[in-house]
Amino acid sequence: MMLKTFLIVNIVFLSIFVQQVIAVDYCPPGQYGTSPTCSNCAANQTSISGQNQDPNSCSPCPANQSSLAGTDCENCPSNYTSSPGQKCVACPANQQSISGSGCTNCASGYISTSGGSCALIYSRILSLSLGLICIKFLLL
Ligand SMILES: *[C@@H]1O[C@H](CO)[C@@H](O)[C@H](O)[C@H]1NC(C)=O
Numbered sequence: 001m002m003l004k005t006f007l008i009v010n011i012v013f014l015s016i017f018v019q020q021v022i023a024v025d026y027c028p029p030g031q032y033g034t035s036p037t038c039s040n041c042a043a044n045q046t047s048i049s050g051q052n053q054d055p056n057s058c059s060p061c062p063a064n065q066s067s068l069a070g071t072d073c074e075n076c077p078s079n080y081t082s083s084p085g086q087k088c089v090a091c092p093a094n095q096q097s098i099s100g101s102g103c104t105n106c107a108s109g110y111i112s113t114s115g116g117s118c119a120l121i122y123s124r125i126l127s128l129s130l131g132l133i134c135i136k137f138l139l140l
């Protein structure tokens with residue numbers, strides 16, 4: 001009875017130890033190899049930890065994301081976008097984006113510079129103000 005308990009406890013400890021050794025073996029996302037000897041995937045590429053022993057396990061970041069060499073992919077900043085495996089670039093003029101999404105056109109009456117956010121066209125504000133002044137005079 002004592003021996004049986006002793007063996008069970010030992011097997012449990014051994015399996016925890018083996019699991020930890022195996023878990024430590026993997027390189028983090030954005031790298032490949034067998035830990036502690038990890039190498040960097042190229043910039044704008046990443047890898048899945050646990051499936052990244054081989055150099056060919058690096059794959060391009062998805063659209064709207066990019067990475068520095070050896071790191072996991074991250075969303076492009078807002079008003080920036082990317083094609084798969086490419087760096088983030090500013091949205092064209094008259095478009096904007098939420099971080100990690102594609103660029104979309106500004107709403108009608110709004111404009112933006114490349115990489116900036118959409119803003120109400122100044123002439124609209126001017127004509128709106130003039131309109132309000134006219135209404136004010138008509139009412140007086
Ligand atoms: C990948 O990203 C880096 C910056 O992290 C950039 O300098 C480089 O040009 C990018 N490579 C490609 C192929 O887009």
Ligand SMILES: *[C@@H]1O[C@H](CO)[C@@H](O)[C@H](O)[C@H]1NC(C)=O
Pocket residue numbers: 063064081082083100101102103
């Ligand atoms: C990423 O950007 C593309 C356009 O470059 C867009 O069609 C796509 O919906 C975007 N993906 C996500 C997850 O927002």
Ligand SMILES: *[C@@H]1O[C@H](CO)[C@@H](O)[C@H](O)[C@H]1NC(C)=O
Pocket residue numbers: 078079096097098099115116117118
């Ligand atoms: C980028 O676009 C967002 C809306 O998606 C806006 O709130 C933000 O101010 C813009 N950032 C810059 C630097 O223009």
